[in-house]
Amino acid sequence: MMRHALLWLALCLIPATAIAQAIQPLPFRDRAEEVRFQRLSAELRCPMCQNETLADSNAPIAHDLRRQVFEMMQAGKSDDEIKAYLVARYSQFVLYQPPVEPSTWLLWFGPAVLLVVGGVVVAVQVRRRARQAPAAPPANDTGDDW
């Protein structure tokens, strides 16, 4: 019984070790710095394994870039300065949240535009049907169309 419980406990801990291995231990000064690092590296994209964040990726370049981000934080750089540093080398591709500018307008506002267009189409249809409905003779409608 006890052995079973231990086995289950060990199995439950497997994912935890996987997470711990993906992120190299860095000598953070305090908890706040660690939280800032985790948040920042989760906003940055690994250029190698493109659907992973810097925080998640185990690619060598993600390892190096995490080290770089950490060192820049230690050197007192702001989040924006660190992002600008990476964008200058790896392009805006590394940002999971690209800035709002003409080349990203479609990305940022496209969904809202689609929603508005869809809303207009629906509104027009509903109005047209509402106008047509009274014209149809309701008296004959017995529901026995079959």
Added chain:
Amino acid sequence: MSRLLPLFGFLLLVALFGFGIWWNTGHDPHDIASPLIDQPAPAFALPVLGEPERTIDKASLLGRPYLLNVFASWCIECVHEHPILMTRAKELGVPLVGFNYKDEPADATAWLAKHGNPFDTIVADRDGRAGIDFGVYAAPETFLIDAKGVIRYKRIGPITPDVLDNEIRPAIAALAKESP
């Protein structure tokens, strides 16, 4: 007319998804346009592979265009790229500088002994810091740097005969034309 509306909607979706498939098969998602094109190459000072006491920096390579080829002994694609560097790099008429990326010098030397050494010079970036400045994220990558030290072209991934003939050679020819 209103009867055909669903069909139009369907065709619109087919067109949208078709475009998605076409667009995704037509380009390599790993080919991220480098923001460093037409920018001065980052300053670097790196030891020569096999001669750690000798350093090569950006300034010492100025004056004529060169190709900077990022390679490593752990890099599988580099093995595929290597034959074309061995046989055809000389005909390009510019020096080929090797950029040994995140590699053990002994491993790199053994790799070159096995596959041949097409490079005129090789600098070693063991910890990958100079590589970050160049925006390197995987090997092989190749940069064309002009006589003034400006990055003019970048290839991510192995050089194929097609890339050599249709991209690198014209880029070098264009450089030769602007500074006779």
